[in-house]
Structure formats: C-alpha cells, structure tokens
Amino acid sequence: MNEDCDSPLPPPAAARSDSTAGSDVQCAAPPRAAPAGDGEELIEATGLTKRFGERLILDGVSLRVRSGETVALIGPSGGGKSTLLRCLNGLHGWEQGSVRVGPYRLESTGNVRPNGQAAQQVRRLLGMVFQDFQLFPHLTVLANICEAPRRVLGLSRQEAEERAWTLLDRVGMKERATAYPDVLSGGQKQRVAIARALAMQPRGLLCDEITSALDPELKHEVLEVVQDLRRDGMALVVVTHEMGFARRAADRVVVLADGRLIEDGPPQQVFEQPASPRTRQFLSRVLA
Amino acid sequence: MRQQLASGVLHWGGDEEGGIPFQFRDPEHPERLLGFEVELADALARELSVLLKHKIVAQFTPYEWVSLATGLARGDFDVILSGYEITPERQQQMRFTRPYYIYAQQLVVRRDETRIRGLADCRGLAVGTLSGSAAERVLEIAGIVQRVGFDGQVEPFLELELGRVDAVLLDTPIVTFYAEPNPRLRTVGAPFAHGAYGIALRPADAALAACLDEALGRLMEKGELAQILGKWRLWNTDQARLARPPRAAAELAGLGFDPQGRPLPDRPQPREVVAPDLVTGRAARLSFWRYAPLLLRAAGVTVLLTVLSMGVAMAVGLVVAVARLYGPRPLRALALVYVEFFRGIPLLLLLFFLYFGLAQFGVEMPAVLTAILGFGLNYAAYEAEIYRSAILSVPARQWEAARALGMTEALAFRRIIFPQAFRTALGPMTNDFVALFKDTSLVSVIAVRELTKEYLVLARSSLQFVELGLLTAALYLLMSVPLGYLSRWLEQRAGAR
Numbered sequence: 001m002n003e004d005c006d007s008p009l010p011p012p013a014a015a016r017s018d019s020t021a022g023s024d025v026q027c028a029a030p031p032r033a034a035p036a037g038d039g040e041e042l043i044e045a046t047g048l049t050k051r052f053g054e055r056l057i058l059d060g061v062s063l064r065v066r067s068g069e070t071v072a073l074i075g076p077s078g079g080g081k082s083t084l085l086r087c088l089n090g091l092h093g094w095e096q097g098s099v100r101v102g103p104y105r106l107e108s109t110g111n112v113r114p115n116g117q118a119a120q121q122v123r124r125l126l127g128m129v130f131q132d133f134q135l136f137p138h139l140t141v142l143a144n145i146c147e148a149p150r151r152v153l154g155l156s157r158q159e160a161e162e163r164a165w166t167l168l169d170r171v172g173m174k175e176r177a178t179a180y181p182d183v184l185s186g187g188q189k190q191r192v193a194i195a196r197a198l199a200m201q202p203r204g205l206l207c208d209e210i211t212s213a214l215d216p217e218l219k220h221e222v223l224e225v226v227q228d229l230r231r232d233g234m235a236l237v238v239v240t241h242e243m244g245f246a247r248r249a250a251d252r253v254v255v256l257a258d259g260r261l262i263e264d265g266p267p268q269q270v271f272e273q274p275a276s277p278r279t280r281q282f283l284s285r286v287l288a
Numbered sequence: 289m290r291q292q293l294a295s296g297v298l299h300w301g302g303d304e305e306g307g308i309p310f311q312f313r314d315p316e317h318p319e320r321l322l323g324f325e326v327e328l329a330d331a332l333a334r335e336l337s338v339l340l341k342h343k344i345v346a347q348f349t350p351y352e353w354v355s356l357a358t359g360l361a362r363g364d365f366d367v368i369l370s371g372y373e374i375t376p377e378r379q380q381q382m383r384f385t386r387p388y389y390i391y392a393q394q395l396v397v398r399r400d401e402t403r404i405r406g407l408a409d410c411r412g413l414a415v416g417t418l419s420g421s422a423a424e425r426v427l428e429i430a431g432i433v434q435r436v437g438f439d440g441q442v443e444p445f446l447e448l449e450l451g452r453v454d455a456v457l458l459d460t461p462i463v464t465f466y467a468e469p470n471p472r473l474r475t476v477g478a479p480f481a482h483g484a485y486g487i488a489l490r491p492a493d494a495a496l497a498a499c500l501d502e503a504l505g506r507l508m509e510k511g512e513l514a515q516i517l518g519k520w521r522l523w524n525t526d527q528a529r530l531a532r533p534p535r536a537a538a539e540l541a542g543l544g545f546d547p548q549g550r551p552l553p554d555r556p557q558p559r560e561v562v563a564p565d566l567v568t569g570r571a572a573r574l575s576f577w578r579y580a581p582l583l584l585r586a587a588g589v590t591v592l593l594t595v596l597s598m599g600v601a602m603a604v605g606l607v608v609a610v611a612r613l614y615g616p617r618p619l620r621a622l623a624l625v626y627v628e629f630f631r632g633i634p635l636l637l638l639l640f641f642l643y644f645g646l647a648q649f650g651v652e653m654p655a656v657l658t659a660i661l662g663f664g665l666n667y668a669a670y671e672a673e674i675y676r677s678a679i680l681s682v683p684a685r686q687w688e689a690a691r692a693l694g695m696t697e698a699l700a701f702r703r704i705i706f707p708q709a710f711r712t713a714l715g716p717m718t719n720d721f722v723a724l725f726k727d728t729s730l731v732s733v734i735a736v737r738e739l740t741k742e743y744l745v746l747a748r749s750s751l752q753f754v755e756l757g758l759l760t761a762a763l764y765l766l767m768s769v770p771l772g773y774l775s776r777w778l779e780q781r782a783g784a785r
Binding site: 091 | 686688689697
C-alpha cells in the first residue's frame with residue numbers, strides 16, 4: 001500500500017474540500033486496492049476455539065480477510081463477535097487454533113493473551129476502535145493521536161504531529177486538537193479514536209460496535225468516516241448492529257451465533273437468501 | 289585519642305535542653321550556648337592544648353539526653369559532658385574521668401505544704417522528677433510508688449505549682465535555679481544522696497581519659513574550676529571533696545577520686561555571678577526578631593526533610609506497588625511483607641534502629657540521611673498502597689486500548705496507566721505529605737534539629753512555652769495550609785479530566 005510514502009493515509013479524492021493541512025504532506029496516491037477480495041490475504045484465523053469456564057465462546061471459527069475488503073460481523077449478542085475481533089489482534093488468547101496477520105503468527109494456549117514481538121507487530125498492522133472509545137483521558141486530542149506513533153514507531157514529535165493534523169482534518173476534528181476527551185461528544189470522541197488508530201498507519205482496522213454508544217444523529221458522522229476508509233484499500237472488520245451499514249458498505253457479511261460462524265457471503269446473499277435458519281431468525285428480529 | 293584530637297577539636301555531646309546551669313540557649317541571644325559545662329569544656333580544651341602542645345577547641349554536639357550513651361558508642365562525639373552521673377551501671381559500659389562536680393538530691397515542695405518534712409513523708413504521694421535521672425532511682429529505692437518522670441527540668445516544678453504532684457526531687461544545681469528563686473516553692477531538709485558528675489568516654493579511649501583527668505586536675509589546682517562553679521552559683525562545701533579522697537563517703541566509693549589530690553580552696557571568690565532572674569524574672573520577653581531566625585532555619589530543615597523523605601517514599605512506593613501488582617509470585621509476596629512490616633512498626637522504633645542499631649553492625653549514617661531513609665521507607669509502605677489502588681482504579685480497557693496501539697506492557701504502564709493513576713493518587717499523597725511534614729518532629733530523637741526540637745530547646749531555656757509555641761504553630765500552619773489548598777486544587781484539576 002503506502003509504505004513508501006511517509007504521510008499518513010492521504011485524503012481521498014472525495015475528502016473534505018477545505019483540507020489544507022493535507023496539502024503539504026502530499027505524496028503520490030497509493031495504488032488503490034481493487035474492490036473486494038482481490039487484495040492479498042491479510043488476516044487468517046483458523047479453527048479458533050475459546051471457552052469462559054464451561055461456556056463455549058468460539059467454536060472452531062475460521063475467518064479470512066483480504067486487504068481492501070470490508071467484512072461486517074453481525075449476530076446476536078453474546079454470539080462471540082467482540083471476542084473473535086479481540087483474538088484477531090491478540091488482545092484475547094484462545095485454546096485452540098491460530099491467527100496469522102501478514103507475516104506474523106499468533107499462538108495461544110489456555111486462553112493466555114499472546115504477548116511479545118509477534119503480538120506487537122500484529123497490533124501495528126491492525127488498528128482497533130472500541131465501542132466506548134477508550135481515549136486516554138489525561139492527554140489532549142492531539143497527544144492521544146501522537147502518543148503511539150512517537151513511542152512505538154519512534155517518530156519525532158514533529159512527524160507525529162504532522163500525521164495527527166492530517167488525520168484530524170480527515171475526521172473533521174482539527175478545531176478540537178487541544179481539547180481533552182472529556183469535553184467531546186460521543187461522536188467526536190469516536191472520530192478521534194479512529195484517527196488515533198489510523199496514525200499507526202495500519203493495514204487493517206478492527207471496529208468493535210463503534211456506533212453502539214452514540215445517539216442516532218451522531219452515528220452517521222462516524223460511519224461516514226469508516227466508509228471513507230474503504231477507499232484506501234484497508235481491510236476492515238466491523239462488528240456492528242447497524243444492518244443498514246452492513247448491507248450498504250460491506251463486501252462480505254459474516255454471521256456469528258453461539259460461537260459458530262453460520263453465514264459468510266456478500267450482503268445481498270446473506271440478507272436476502274440466508275442459508276441458515278438461525279440467520280433467518282436473527283435477521284427477522286433485528287430487521288423487524 | 290590521637291584520632292579524636294588530631295583534628296584539633298574535642299567534640300563533646302550534651303543535651304542543650306539540659307537547662308540552666310548546665311547548658312542552655314542565651315534568651316537574649318538564642319543562637320548562643322551558655323552554661324557551666326560550656327565554660328568547663330572551653331577550659332578543658334585550653335588545658336589540653338597546653339598538655340598536647342597543639343591548639344584544641346571544644347565543639348558542642350547537641351543530643352537527646354536519653355540517647356547520649358548510644359551516641360557516644362556510635363562515635364557522634366568523643367565525650368559526654370552533660371550533668372552525667374557516675375553510676376556503677378554506666379561504669380560497666382563506659383569510662384569516666386574523675387568527677388568535676390558533687391551533686392546531691394534536694395526535695396522541693398509548695399510553700400504552704402505541711403505534710404512533708406522529708407522523703408519518708410512522700411510515700412503515697414506523687415513525686416515529680418526527671419526521667420532517667422539519679423533522682424528517679426533514689427525515689428525508686430526509697431519506695432515511692434507514684435514517681436512522675438518528665439523530659440525537662442522545668443515541667444516538674446510547673447506541675448508542683450499546679451498541684452498535680454506533691455513534691456519534686458532533683459539535683460541541687462537544678463533546684464538552685466528552678467525552685468529556690470520561686471516564691472511559691474521551698475526546699476525541705478538538707479540535700480542528701482550525694483553523687484558525682486563525670487565526663488564519660490568510650491571504654492577504649494584510655495589515653496584521652498588520662499589527658500582529661502590531668503586537665504581537670506590542673507583546673508582544680510589553679511582554682512579555675514571553683515571559679516566557674518562559683519560564677520554559676522554551684523559552689524558549696526561538698527565541692528571541696530572533689531580533689532581529695534572522700535573520708536567516710538561510701539556513696540562516692542569507687543568513683544575515681546584522686547588519692548593524691550589536695551583540698552580545693554574552701555571559698556573561691558567569683559568575679560561575676562550569673563543573675564538568677566535569668567530563670568525566675570522571665571526578664572527576656574518574647575522578641576519575635578530574636579527567635580524568628582532560629583525557628584525559620586529549623587523550619588527549613590523540616591521542609592528539607594519532608595521533601596527528600598517524600599521523594600524516597602514515592603520512588604520506593606512505586607517500585608513496591610508495581611512489584612505487588614505485576615511481579616512474579618515471590619516478589620509479590622516480598623512486596624506485601626514490605627508493606628506490612630513498615631506499616632506495622634512505629635516510626636520511632638525504625639529511626640532508633642537505623643541510627644543506633646545499625647551502627648553496631650558498622651553501618652553509620654549521618655543523622656539527616658538516617659531520618660530521610662527512615663521516613664522514606666516508612667512512608668513508602670503507605671504510598672505503595674495508595675499507588676496500588678490508584679493503578680487498579682484505571683479501567684482495564686485503557687490497557688486494552690494501549691496494547692491495541694502496539695504498546696508494550698511497560699510502555700502502556702508508563703505512558704497511559706501510571707499518569708492516570710498518579711492523578712487519582714495525588715489527593716491521598718498530599719495528605720501523606722502534610723502528615724509526614726509533622727511526623728518529621730520525631731527526628732529529634734536522633735538529634736536532628738528541626739522545628740519542634742528547636743522550639744523545645746528555646747522554650748526550655750526562655751520559659752516562653754506559650755509565646756514560642758504559638759510562633760512555632762504559626763510556622764507549621766504557614767507551611768501546611770497552602771499544601772492543603774494545593775492538594776484540593778490538584779484533585780479538582782484531576783477530577784475534571
């Protein structure tokens with residue numbers, strides 16, 4: 001993608017026309033990933049099994065995600081969506097199975113969280129955005145974004161801030177750069193959280209119900225930003241309850257229920273001709 | 289001896305709260321030390337200079353009375369010169385020079401007292417005296433059950449006046465200055481239970497002891513000792529026995545009297561006599577400008593001790609907290625033991641152990657360093673618990689967010705978790721800071737002169753307990769109240785984030 005370019009994700013062609021900060025860090029547009037599924041395989045989870053005590057959370061789940069692909073992960077609450085997401089970047093451990101992200105392989109036994117070099121490399125490749133934002137409350141918006149690029153990637157303050165300004169512009173939060181998180185609205189917080197994840201220039205983004213804590217009128221401002229990312233050729237794995245978003249924006253929809261992956265296909269197919277009765281049951285409830 | 293005097297200084301230890309006439313601060317010039325032992329030390333240094341043919345000066349080391357013996361053993365000074373009674377028990381631990389003063393015990397009562405004509409009448413009554421003094425032992429032997437020991441020589445007489453004790457038994461020099469001038473008190477019967485003050489040394493310092501014996505002998509022969517004693521109204525016929533063997537004085541047997549000594553001249557003619565109103569007239573009224581500089585300097589010591597101790601406490605506390613939270617199992621257990629141990633033992637005991645106890649194993653630290661270490665280690669236990677709960681109060685999801693950005697555990701802790709925990713800990717920490725600030729007054733036991741100690745010394749030599757007390761309290765408040773405001777402000781700021 002854009003490894004040879006020292007700017008963060010450049011503003012997409014359709015990005016806000018008032019963008020000024022982006023102009024001084026211009027670089028050649030990266031090769032746009034071809035639509036759904038034509039990129040290299042970035043994430044490969046095989047046979048993930050995980051238990052909390054007696055309860056089976058993941059039951060042999062396998063999932064592959066290609067670069068440039070947007071995968072919507074839907075299903076009933078407690079079906080294992082968030083857990084699967086956290087296994088992909090090694091925030092959770094598992095009992096059986098394995099995860100590969102790019103060239104890095106995560107191993108885990110006995111639910112122990114993968115740690116060390118491989119886990120850190122994987123987390124650099126896959127950014128993550130949380131339902132409850134988890135911005136760092138002691139840092140300003142700008143510092144929230146600069147922290148990891150500076151401390152983890154070793155960027156200079158100036159480099160990190162340039163990157164941050166570009167991203168803040170992109171998510172429409174330039175004016176609040178010096179504010180602390182506690183004065184921001186939920187939608188603003190989530191846009192900052194996305195910018196924070198993007199500042200690491202990941203190749204994929206894991207979104208965990210990122211609009212669930214937001215008022216309906218704030219949801220679209222966040223979803224807009226996410227849709228925007230698709231155009232950059234990033235792999236997106238989005239756990240969501242927004243069926244409209246899943247149908248409109250995803251290349252693939254994956255249904256997870258009772259720890260099992262019961263459906264995997266293009267939105268049209270999943271929403272209109274679901275193979276599993278469990279999927280039909282679920283969809284009839286949420287779309288009712 | 290060579291080691292001690294080669295530098296040209298005779299370090300003598302004494303209790304500057306020893307009071308008049310031993311050693312005390314001049315109420316007119318509180319930075320100056322007065323007393324007959326101060327003059328004796330200077331006279332001894334002059335004689336030693338002649339004896340050893342090089343210049344020797346006497347230098348005073350202020351020390352807590354009860355710790356004098358341990359301070360001597362520790363090497364904080366060369367000799368004790370502080371109204372130190374020669375007793376068989378002490379002679380087993382240290383070496384004494386020949387006596388330089390013969391004291392006796394004197395019973396004092398209120399002027400209107402009718403029940404008491406001697407010590408025998410005091411059975412069943414409360415008798416005040418100095419803690420750890422020879423007088424206290426005399427009371428014990430006499431079978432007086434209600435002995436009330438005080439730390440200073442002023443307090444027993446105040447208590448007597450107030451009727452909270454019925455009599456006071458104390459050394460004659462103290463009675464001369466603190467009871468006789470007081471119209472509401474009177475002495476009962478003749479002085480009894482004679483004893484002698486001597487200069488105490490470490491057992492190994494035989495040569496220095498011999499030199500001091502020789503110097504004392506010369507001062508006696510020249511009449512200089514008698515002159516000093518006379519000036520301080522301490523001369524009496526008992527003192528004539530200093531230089532000759534006591535005849536039937538069984539109570540002085542074995543105290544090292546010079547068998548070859550000649551009697552001292554019976555009536556010395558002092559050129560000047562110390563004014564008695566130094567004590568009774570309370571002539572020197574409070575003068576802010578006279579005492580403020582000394583108290584301010586002591587307040588500086590207090591601040592320095594507090595700040596440095598808190599620094600140690602914060603650093604050690606953080607290490608202990610992290611060990612308790614994230615260390616491998618044995619380290620976690622060790623950290624818990626640390627917390628329980630240092631939280632569980634009294635600070636005073638810890639200071640004593642660090643200062644005097646460790647010295648016996650060859651670990652000798654300066655008093656200020658000991659104090660900082662003692663307070664630091666003790667408060668670290670409290671800080672560790674504060675940090676631990678503050679760290680635990682940071683939501684676990686913050687760890688997740690930090691990890692998801694590729695941070696290592698250490699980096700996440702340092703940059704994300706700890707700064708948030710620190711804000712939570714600020715309130716309780718400032719609280720501890722203020723508490724430590726006042727706890728530093730404990731260091732007087734290892735002879736660090738901070739604000740409270742300075743107050744006690746000045747108050748006991750000027751008798752202005754109330755005035756100086758208010759001034760001292762004002763200084764404490766002046767320092768601690770702004771800290772409280774700072775704490776609340778920091779908390780509010782942290783709460784806003």
